[in-house]
Structures are given as structure tokens and as C-alpha cells.
Amino acid sequence: MEQMENYRQLAVTYATDIGLKILGAIVFWIVGRWLISFAVRLLQQAMSRQKVDPTLMRYVGSFLAVTLNIVLVVAILGYFGVQTTTFAALVAGIGIAIGAAWGGLLGNLAAGIFLVVLRPFKVGDFISAAGIVGTVKEIGLFATAIDTPDNVLTMVGNGKIFSDTIQNFSANAYRRVELKCQLAGSADHVAAMALLREKLAEVPNVLAEPAPEVEILDFNLVGPVLAVRPFCHNNHYWQVYFDGNRVIREALAAAGFPAPMPAQAVIVQQASN
Incomplete structure (x- = not known):
């Protein structure tokens, strides 16, 4: 009976010790998670005051949170008596295996870091x-x-x-809109170019400097082809594109320029008897 009592007391002692360790680990985890969130929040607030790019803030916050959570887990395992050096070696081995299997995923991660840093x-x-x-x-x-x-x-x-x-396309202050205008072979190309430069300058959001460019780009069987190139901010690109095409059509028609029509000369020779 005395031996059974000793076993019982030993079991109670071990159970109490383990229970206290588990309770301590839970408290350690809760407090640690709160401290990690607090540290990440402080870092993001500091970076926000420095007007750091929001994307970089999320990257740094995620990296810090993951790193501190790993440290917290290792610390809790050490509290339970687990050899953390063995755990670190195990994590390193798992990391190598994952890196070999998911090389593309890690490549995307590395590329994402470069995209944030190089901007x-x-x-x-x-x-x-x-x-x-x-x-x-x-x-x-x-x-x-x-x-x-x-x-x-x-x-x-x-x-x-x-x-x-x-x-x-958003890096520079403006961009060039690429348009074309087909003229008839009989049209006065000099007058058409001057007219288009004048009318393009009146299109909303077309920049005065640099001024719209209108020059002869090419020739075909119909006549000369004009390169019509107004400049605008990237946000207004499609508005200027469509308005520019409309101005080309309406301005030339209103000024009486002939419509470009494909034409071919047919020579008929009558056979002699």
C-alpha cells in the first residue's frame, strides 16, 4: 500500500508539473502573440510616418511576423525541454526539401522582394x-x-x-497616342497636316507641350498616310485616342478634303485585225 501511495504521489507530482508547464506555455503563447502583433503594428506605424510604400510595409510586416512566430515556437519548445538545436536542424532540412520541391514558388518569392526593392x-x-x-x-x-x-x-x-x-506607362508624365490618317492622292497634304495640328490641339486633355505631331508616315496606292501623334497623360490615353480619330474624320470632311478611295488605272488595248 505504501508503494502504491508513492506511485500516486509521483503521478500527481508529474501531472502537476506537466499541467503547470502546459499552462505556462499557453500563457507564453498568448503573451508572445500579443507582443508580436504589437511589434508589427509599431513597425508599420513608424514606416507609415516615414511615408514608406504600402506594399513594402506589408512585406516587412509579414516577414517580421513569420520570423517572430518561429522564434516564439522555438522558445516554447525549449521551455518544454526539447532540444532546439535538433529542431532547428529539422526545420533546415524541411526547408531544403521544400525548396527543392517548390523551387518555382521560392523563385516567385525572391522575385517579389526584388520588385518591391527595385520598384x-x-x-x-x-x-x-x-x-x-x-x-x-x-x-x-x-x-x-x-x-x-x-x-x-x-x-x-x-x-x-x-x-x-x-x-x-505611368512612370513618365505623358505618353504619345499613335493614330494614322489616310489621305487621297489628290489631297493637299500640307493643308491637311496643318488642319489636323490645329484641331488636335483643341481636343480635351491633349498637351500643348509637346505639341501634336502630324507628318507623312508612308505611301500606298490610295495616297499618303499621315502619322497623327498627340500627347497626353496615361489616364487620358483612350479618351484622346477615340477623340483624335473622330477629329480626323470630321475635320477633313468639313474642310472638303476628298475621301480616300482605292483606284486603279485600266488600260484597254484593242487587238488589230
Whole structure:
């Protein structure tokens, strides 16, 4: 009976010790998570006061939160007596295995970091990258969200974007609108060019400087082809594009310029008897 009592007391002692450790780990986890959230919030507030880019803020906040959570888990395991060096080696081994299996995913992560640091574009820019044209909605950890002009949300891997040619249409103060105008062969091209320069300057959102360009681009069987190139801010590109085409049609018609018509000379020779 005395031996059974000793076993009972030993079991109670172990159970109490384990229970206290579990309770301590729970408290440790709750307090640690609160401190991590508090630290991330303080960092983001400090970066916000410094007017840091919101995308970079999310990146740094996510990285700090993940790192501190790993440290918290290792600390709790150490509190339970688990050899953290073994755990660290295990994590490293798992990381190598995941890296080998998910090399593309990690490549997207690395490319996303470079996109944030090098800043070839930012949220809200209108870009062309990896064959997709649209407005950047979000630069994520692994993929970038782009809204195409037809209002389709498209997710593109950061690695594919970073390895491809990137065109940022919003980076410069203005861009050139590419239009063409076909003239009849009998039309006075000098008068047509002067008229189009005058009328294009009256189109809303067309910049006065640089002034619209109207020059002969090419020739075909119908007559000369004019390059009509007004300049505007990227936000007004399509408005100027459509208004410019309308001005070309209406201005030339109102001024009495002949409509361009394809024509061919037919020579008929009568056979001699």
C-alpha cells in the first residue's frame, strides 16, 4: 500500500508539473502573440510616418511576423525541454526539401522582394509585363494582381514578371497616342497636316507641350498616310485616342478634303485585225 501511495504521489507530482508547464506555455503563447502583433503594428506605424510604400510595409510586416512566430515556437519548445538545436536542424532540412520541391514558388518569392526593392512599378501603375497589360492592384508575396482594361483580375507570378520585359506607362508624365490618317492622292497634304495640328490641339486633355505631331508616315496606292501623334497623360490615353480619330474624320470632311478611295488605272488595248 505504501508503494502504491508513492506511485500516486509521483503521478500527481508529474501531472502537476506537466499541467503547470502546459499552462505556462499557453500563457507564453498568448503573451508572445500579443507582443508580436504589437511589434508589427509599431513597425508599420513608424514606416507609415516615414511615408514608406504600402506594399513594402506589408512585406516587412509579414516577414517580421513569420520570423517572430518561429522564434516564439522555438522558445516554447525549449521551455518544454526539447532540444532546439535538433529542431532547428529539422526545420533546415524541411526547408531544403521544400525548396527543392517548390523551387518555382521560392523563385516567385525572391522575385517579389526584388520588385518591391527595385520598384519598377507600384500599386496603381498601368503596366505591360509577362504579356499582360493592365493596372497593378497588388504586389503579393508570390504573385502580382493586375486588372486588365476589360476589367479581368489576372494573377501573374512574380518570377515571370521579373524575368520578362516590363513597360510602365505611368512612370513618365505623358505618353504619345499613335493614330494614322489616310489621305487621297489628290489631297493637299500640307493643308491637311496643318488642319489636323490645329484641331488636335483643341481636343480635351491633349498637351500643348509637346505639341501634336502630324507628318507623312508612308505611301500606298490610295495616297499618303499621315502619322497623327498627340500627347497626353496615361489616364487620358483612350479618351484622346477615340477623340483624335473622330477629329480626323470630321475635320477633313468639313474642310472638303476628298475621301480616300482605292483606284486603279485600266488600260484597254484593242487587238488589230
